[in-house]
Amino acid sequence: MISLLSDLARALGLAVDAALLQRAAFTHLVEHPSIALAALVIPLIAGASEMLGKAYVLAAQQVGRWRIMASLIVTGLVYLLGVLVWSASAHVLLSLAGGLSVSETVLAGTIALAYAPRLLSVLTVAPYYGEFLDRALDAWTFVCVGWGFWVVIGGPLGLVIVSAAAGWMVSAAVRHYGGRLSEPLLRRLRLVTPGGGHD
């Protein structure tokens, strides 16, 4: 338990370094795969942060306290699912390309750590420039993922970019279509997620 908490604390500490594109943050994951698992908490918090950033949806829907909490958790889980799909897709692609020496756990941890800029998603609530910030955070996250892949894979640049981009596209598609499929259920539960039917 103490070890898990310690890993969580270290993962959150590494998030700052990852956002600043520090090589050490990602090499640490390769050396300590347990932190890679703990790093999965970052997309969870990032999802909740984004949902807070879209508070106008919650207010407009007059969502109650418990539903707000549930919406925050669901959005975090959607983010986590996106990370797992992204890493799995990238892993498959890298395996097909051959010469992959990175475990799926480390790959997932790398993407999770690269979600660090998204922890600031709550700031997208700001008027007018919030929307610009939202896109900037997307770009920043993608750069972090690319950099993280480059550090942990150490492979050819082309392969790093293609695997990161392909994984992101599969993840985006899953989020998009998954969101559509789950919309009736979310609507019935009166839960709100970014990009969902209530948005």
Next chain:
Amino acid sequence: MIEDALGWLLLTGFIAFVLASTLAPLETLFWWSRQGRREPAPAPAPVTAKPAVRAATEFIVYLGGIDRISGTSNSSRERRFLAALREGVPDAVMVDSVFPYAASGNPLLHGPRIFSRLWRALDAAPAHQRRPLLANLVNARNFFQVLVSADRRYGPVFNLALAGLIEDSLRAAGWQPGGGARLTLIGLSGGAQMAAGAADDLAGVFDGPIQLISIGGVIASTPGLNRLARIDHLVGSADRVEAAGVLAFPARWPLSRGSEWALARSSGRLKRIPLANVTHNGPRGYFGGAHHGGRPQWEETVAIVMDCIERFENACAAEPAGSPGGFSRPDGSVRSSHGDRRDGSDGRG
């Protein structure tokens, strides 16, 4: 040492900016959550009989700049301008008490606000003793509300609220649905954005043509611009605040095509009126006393605004009957009174 202090100052300023901007939409969100889902506004009742007292055919709503703390806290320069305007357009009913920087319409001195004590202290101090810091706080607070109005997410809610406030004020001033009265919105600085934002919903309830006169307006390309029959945009050549507004809103850049601003400009509804050597405020400002070409600037501004109102009145009268107020709405099938450039404007915005 100095570098450290500067660093901390910048960091503190950045944190304050982030906090203030993050908190800015909350009032609008709370307003909306209290409103619930609004029923669609009822259609204006048909006028079956002439009212006993002849209803006014022209209404003017003045929305001040971001330095105001309430709807009635007009500066002495503004009061001078408004008095002269009242004198110049005696038939029009003027409304100048709307506080446009809050969805609730409550001035900063009233209502449950975290910083209400601060605003009260500011208001209680004599004008010459108001510390620049406090005055700037009001400016900053209201500036963020301008951004809320310009935001695609919050704007529709905020502007709906503001349109409701304006409508209530107009009703209190004697406006009656179905009369086809003309409405002139005059916005100073950020007030112009508020007016443009509210125009979208005002056009839904107001059955006459609507005009906007922007005085050094900091306006985004907002959907409300599509609902305005005419937009006169007064711009001082030394007005850096207005210029900053152009920079801040990319949809107003000359390369931007298809934005509401570009559409208004290309249709000829938007007329830019340049004023030489005029700054945003102060003695050389739009309402200032500095002389430009024989008379004080504020008199010049009054004359231009009255001219804009007169042109609008003439354009409405020249339009064939059949549309409310003898004027077509510009949204959709736009038939602007200035589509044929009768006023000689070049249509450049």
